[in-house]
Amino acid sequence: MWYGTDEADYSETTLKESAMEPNETAALVHRARAGDASAWEELVRAYADLVWAVARGHRLGAADAEDVCQTTWEKFARSLGTLTDPDRAGAWLSTTARRESLRVLAARNRTPPAGDMAWIGAAREDQTPEEIVVAADERLRDDDLASRLWEGLNRLGDGCQRLLRVMMAQPAPSYAEAAAALNVPIGYLGPTRRRCLEKLRRLVRPAVSGSLEHGHDR
Amino acid sequence: MTGDMPREEETGDMDLDAALRALIGRVDPMPPPVGRYAIAAFAFRDSGEDFADLEWDSLTDAGVLTRGPDDGRMLVFGPAGPDGIRVHLGVTRVAGGFEVDGLVEPAGHTEAVLLHDGGAVRRPIDVEGRFAADLPSVRSVRLRLRGAVSPPIVTAWVAVG
Numbered sequence A: 001m002w003y004g005t006d007e008a009d010y011s012e013t014t015l016k017e018s019a020m021e022p023n024e025t026a027a028l029v030h031r032a033r034a035g036d037a038s039a040w041e042e043l044v045r046a047y048a049d050l051v052w053a054v055a056r057g058h059r060l061g062a063a064d065a066e067d068v069c070q071t072t073w074e075k076f077a078r079s080l081g082t083l084t085d086p087d088r089a090g091a092w093l094s095t096t097a098r099r100e101s102l103r104v105l106a107a108r109n110r111t112p113p114a115g116d117m118a119w120i121g122a123a124r125e126d127q128t129p130e131e132i133v134v135a136a137d138e139r140l141r142d143d144d145l146a147s148r149l150w151e152g153l154n155r156l157g158d159g160c161q162r163l164l165r166v167m168m169a170q171p172a173p174s175y176a177e178a179a180a181a182l183n184v185p186i187g188y189l190g191p192t193r194r195r196c197l198e199k200l201r202r203l204v205r206p207a208v209s210g211s212l213e214h215g216h217d218r
Numbered sequence B: 001m002t003g004d005m006p007r008e009e010e011t012g013d014m015d016l017d018a019a020l021r022a023l024i025g026r027v028d029p030m031p032p033p034v035g036r037y038a039i040a041a042f043a044f045r046d047s048g049e050d051f052a053d054l055e056w057d058s059l060t061d062a063g064v065l066t067r068g069p070d071d072g073r074m075l076v077f078g079p080a081g082p083d084g085i086r087v088h089l090g091v092t093r094v095a096g097g098f099e100v101d102g103l104v105e106p107a108g109h110t111e112a113v114l115l116h117d118g119g120a121v122r123r124p125i126d127v128e129g130r131f132a133a134d135l136p137s138v139r140s141v142r143l144r145l146r147g148a149v150s151p152p153i154v155t156a157w158v159a160v161g
Helices: A007-016 A022-033 A037-057 A062-082 A086-107 A129-140 A144-155 A158-167 A175-182 A186-207 B008-013 B016-027 B032-046
Strands: B050-052 B054-057 B072-080 B085-094 B097-105 B111-116 B119-124 B130-136 B140-146 B153-155
Touching: A022 A037, A022 A062, A022 A086, A022 B032, A037 A062, A037 A086, A037 A158, A037 A175, A037 B032, A062 A086, A062 B032, A086 A175, A144 A186, A144 B016, A158 A175, A158 A186, A158 B016, A175 A186, A186 B016, B050 B085, B072 B153, B085 B140, B085 B153, B097 B111, B097 B140, B111 B130, B119 B130
Parallel strands: B050 B153
Antiparallel strands: B050 B072, B054 B072, B072 B085, B085 B097, B097 B130, B111 B119, B111 B140, B140 B153
């Protein structure tokens, strides 16, 4: 884990760290093009959670998010031979997942529910938003920090919720991948992410006792 | 990202970023089947079919003046294959499902298989490239076009319901 001495530096370093460097990604794409299934599996390991995070960041329920993931990965496989920038495969996946998510939202004639994070725990389509939030609360009840973080996330605006949800993909997306997922300029990310995290800190802080304070504490 | 959330007394040096990741890992992990499907999707790399991606969608691409009736939607897939095949699909929501009207340009395929999340519907394509079908209330649809001479074509999945 990287411990920074400055919140700004830490945030940007975390943001830049991703599973692979662009040249590594390109190498895997070339190998997958040639039929190397293990290279494809490495690409899946690197980006599957990001694709899921993009879909969930658009407040899609579990079934719709799974559809978006399936469509995105199929398109990626079919496009392997024609990708013009193999080193940007992660951003390609993010962009495709975002577009598919928007299309699903439009088709369902759905306006994403604003406010609480009911969508994030939707394991079953038949769960009501209230049941989902209660279920998440139950899972976290034995962990005070997690509960307060969860409560804080629920109180953030839609923009911060989507940005943070994408950023929470594992491995963390690169600048380019996150920007593609959110359809924002790369330069927007760092300052906005810091602002969202600071908002979250303020929401969580009253009972935190400084445990999540700025990086210089560490 | 696995394991228990760190206890508060252990988070003195734990950053908010990592705490959020651990939180999401508990409340919204990617379901394993999603990862398995992604791995299996490698097979699409060489499926033997020409792929017709969604090129235009009236739901998201049409301006106000060209938008159709509220319940009607126009989709265009393609171009696909060496002949640049395009498939125009009109999807109209009706009681109990959807009415689908299709046009394949240039004509040549003889059968349209409309795959949906509940099964499949097969319809003949006439010499002008037209076909029609009724679908139940489904979530997503894709087409496979077959013909004695024309190479098989598959379209992207599209969410309709």
